[in-house]
Amino acid sequence: MAPHRLLSVISQILQTIGIALILTLILLIAPAIAQKEIPASVVLDGREIFQISPSGEYTATERAELVNSLLQEAVQEDQPVQIEIEQRNGLPTIRLNDRHLMTVTDRDAPLGRTPEEQARELTRRLRDAVQQAQQQRTAEFLRWAGTIAVGVVAIATLLHWGLGEFWQRSLRPSLAAILPQPNADEDETIEHPQALNLLVNLLLAIARTGVWLGATLYITNLFPLTRQWGYRIFNSLIASFTSPIITLGQSSYSVTDLLVLAFMLLGLIVFTKMATDLLKSRILQMTGVNRGAQEAVAVIIRYAMLFIGSLVVLQIWGLDISSLAILVSALGVGIGFGLQDIAKNFGSGLVLVFERPIQVGDFIEVGEFQGNVERIGARSTLIRTLDQISIIVPNSRFLEQEVINWSHDNPVSRIHLPVGVAYGSDIEAVRSALLESARNHPKILSTPQPQVFFKEFGDSSLNFELLVWTAEPSKQVVIKSDLYFRMEALLRQNQVDIPFPQRDLHLQVDHLPLKLSPKMEQMVQQWLERSQL
Structure with a gap:
């Protein structure tokens, strides 16, 4: 294993262990903090x-x-x-x-x-x-504090003006030198000045806001009355986050408790993702199973870890799981009315993971889209088309509509290439040319052998069809292009024409609504005869 790859593996393992230790520490400390009596x-x-x-x-x-x-x-x-x-x-x-x-x-x-x-x-x-x-309630102190407040306002005003001058004279030229300059040879217009102005104005607004905020806090802290109101406002904000807003069972929870719980669940999600990614990239690859099976195992393990980990987090935090019955009932009503599509897609995702009609790495065709399955998520599946465009398809669509899976069970599939030749062509030469075009192609299987079928007598051509087998259906566009190039060259060598639709136009001059002179009729007749040659 290369040194940089070994370092990458060690880094991923250490990150996973670090997140696990942080979650464990939070789970051990949080109940003690919650149970501790808070002094006033x-x-x-x-x-x-x-x-x-x-x-x-x-x-x-x-x-x-x-x-x-x-x-x-x-x-x-x-x-x-x-x-x-x-x-x-x-x-x-x-x-x-x-x-x-x-x-x-x-x-x-x-x-x-x-x-x-x-x-x-x-x-x-x-x-x-x-x-x-x-x-601080004496008249002498109030005069001194008023003088200081006026001085602070003056200093803040001076800083406000000075920041604007510094931004315009020093910071703007520095940023203009750091940012990439537009290329004069390019046709596209790069709005470099507008972006620079926006960045400079945003930074200037943040700096000036910080100056006035600091000045306001300093002046407020000078006088007893304003200091009392500031302390009360601050405590009101703290109380709004620490006061109970929801009760489940015998316990009440504040906004802070819910934020901490959300942070812990988010950490659990990040940990399970890192663990499953490490499992896929470092362990399952060594087993030799295909990519679809690896993805299915990783998804099942991740869902199991999320479910069990969520129960453990909620129990250790002090939340009685039985108290969630009302919440689950409300969630069921919500699913019945507004979240049924999400629930349907989630259930379809589980069916796709366990039944595996499509797997990661399969080349599929759903509707008008063709591409490789890159990821099967809880709600949707990611398909990467041949043009390297990502298509997000809801999972339920794979169970409700017909899906062509070129890679299911056996990736070997047959490709149809229709071609028409002119009437009067040597059909044996056509057969030989079509078979020769498929011979020795690296993407075409020799067994089963390529075949040529005489399909029909068409309006303007004799219609044939070349059928070849390939083990790489995702390359069929390239394969068809290569074979058609070869067909055209071989048919031209055998002097076989590929016709285009022809239509004959017959005009009856006797039925024209206008009466033409004999000389004019003769000229029209000659023109029609020349046009048919």
């Missing part, structure tokens, strides 16, 4: 201070909302804020202006830290956050 954030003026966990009958969200509301009330007041720690029921309790703020439990403390140590750390963070929030 304590936020002041749109800035996260710390996170707390559930405690007793209170959820993390309920505890965080209570702390957030008390902190917001405290910073709105002009009086100083007092934050202290006291012990209650053996646990440290943080008090805000002599009001209970929160009790620090073992679940709030990270690994290796006691609740008392965690309470002191949280108290320090709360004091710093409250002091900063009160300071």
Whole structure:
């Protein structure tokens, strides 16, 4: 095996193993993440201070909302804020202006830290956050932030203008030098300037949008009120992706869960495709079976892997398969009304794979199309015509209409080549010439032998037919062309004419509606006689 081919095989194997490991890792980690209790954030003026966990009958969200509301009330007041720690029921309790703020439990403390140590750390963070929030509400800070905001807008405006100048003076000439130039000798018109303008304008729009987006985010983060609204909008977007939107059985699933599940199923599809491609190209080829059998085995294995893998993914992710009964029922109704064609083509694809009336590599004729079967998919079959054009044919068409399979079971087939010769020709010479044209042709089989049949006495010719056998029916167009070239040369050597249709025209001048003079009638009669010679 060549070194580059060996490297290709090793690369395919490593890619397949890598995807399998990633899928396994996701399947092992995802349930643990889904079952883990998610803490809630304590936020002041749109800035996260710390996170707390559930405690007793209170959820993390309920505890965080209570702390957030008390902190917001405290910073709105002009009086100083007092934050202290006291012990209650053996646990440290943080008090805000002599009001209970929160009790620090073992679940709030990270690994290796006691609740008392965690309470002191949280108290320090709360004091710093409250002091900063009160300071940012002063008139002096608001004037400073306003000045900074004006400066940021000015800088963004300058960058907006500068990017346009840079794009026009530096980037456009650089791209024009990199892109291929149109050939002046070619007749086709290449719209090079339009494509370059579109590319430059698109890149410029993306850069300017990034500048203004960054400026907006920076200005929003300067003021407490705008920072709060930005944090709320961001949380609303996150909640829209994490809130349950569908319930199956006892479990609820959000958009994020569905996206992760879709990603896992997509990874399963990619993995099965790579595995079956590796099976076809590296294992089944060594067995010596034909291409159609290899494709059938690969398709069956891929469908089996997809079905079993989908069940495993859904079960490990926590989805009860029995809860899909309603979904399957709705899918059945959908198939009955709108997806029946897809279901019919999918079922036809399974019939084609198992019954194998056509196989990959067969030369077939369906309707007006002739070509080799390149792929039999779940819904359609790909046919590559002799002109190297890909035709996508629905699978159901192969079961509902007549299909000519030149390669089915035995690829040996007979080709008919009709030919007509002029009346009066030596028919034995015609027979010898036709048989001689088929002799020693590399695509024509010597057994069965070529035959010549005298078909009929035609209107203008004696009609014969040469019948030859070939094991390569996909080459019949080339074979017919070669044989007709040979026929014409041999028939010309034997002085045998190939006629064209002839028609005699007889005019009765006595029945013309106009009365001609005797001299005119004589001229017409002479012209007709000369035209018949």
